[in-house]
Amino acid sequence: MAVALSGATLPAVVEELLSEMATAVQENAQIPDEHLLSLKFIFGSSAVQALDLVDRQSVTLISSPSGRRVYQVLGSSGKTYTCLASCHYCSCPAFAFSVLRKSDSLLCKHLLAIYLSQVMGTCRQQKVSDKQLTDLLFMKKKQAVQKV
Template sequence: MAGASPAATLPAVAEELLSEMAAAVRESARVPDEHLLLLKFVFGSSALQALDLVDRQSVTLISSPSGRHVYQVLGSSGKTYTCLASCHYCSCPAFAFSVLRKSDSLLCKHLLAVYLSQVMGNCQQLSVSDKQLTDMLLMKKQEA
């Protein structure tokens, strides 16, 4: 799995489910139906939306020579959001409201799509210079 494991920040049930999904994909190159049902149970409607983002190959891992990396997810609205899987963060408004403010969701669909793309090995990859990565992150901050 590229990047950090979600284990450090997700509740044990979500961590275990993603772990089991990764093992199943390694074994049979597919996610078993029971795991998809559990995904829907744990994450609700975000699960289907996240799977759709993964299917549309909307997740890109952007890495730099220094080893820094971020994910960008092209959302269903056409906006691109920056996700930092290592610290369980997404720049979308749903993350700020539902995850951080109200605490009624474990993750937004973009961050879940990042974790699922890691599990399924279905992630676009882009290498950029350290300066380009810094500029990308600073531009995102200025737009917010």
């Protein structure tokens, strides 16, 4: 599969769809309508919202020399969410509620945008030092604790 999912596993139908989309993008530089319809069927309105995030180039892969990788997605609200694709985690409230608590969605729109940006080759990349990445993650955790 052309999309590197960093060892994480998604349901087979999603893996297959992302793989087919990646192949289509490589061959035709676009995603066929039937794939977009499948995406909408599986993810509902989150698919359209995720595609919008990809179109706005809202996904950034932040990597460090040690190989650690974190994604940041600038959400439609203007807030930046930290995502760990390796374990399908996003810091957004929708992930906590719809994915974890209610289990009525596989992924939030931010995680889906990460996978779609990988498929479409539009993921921005930023290299930082290990300390900068640790500081970035620590600041996110510190902010979350302060809100509680």
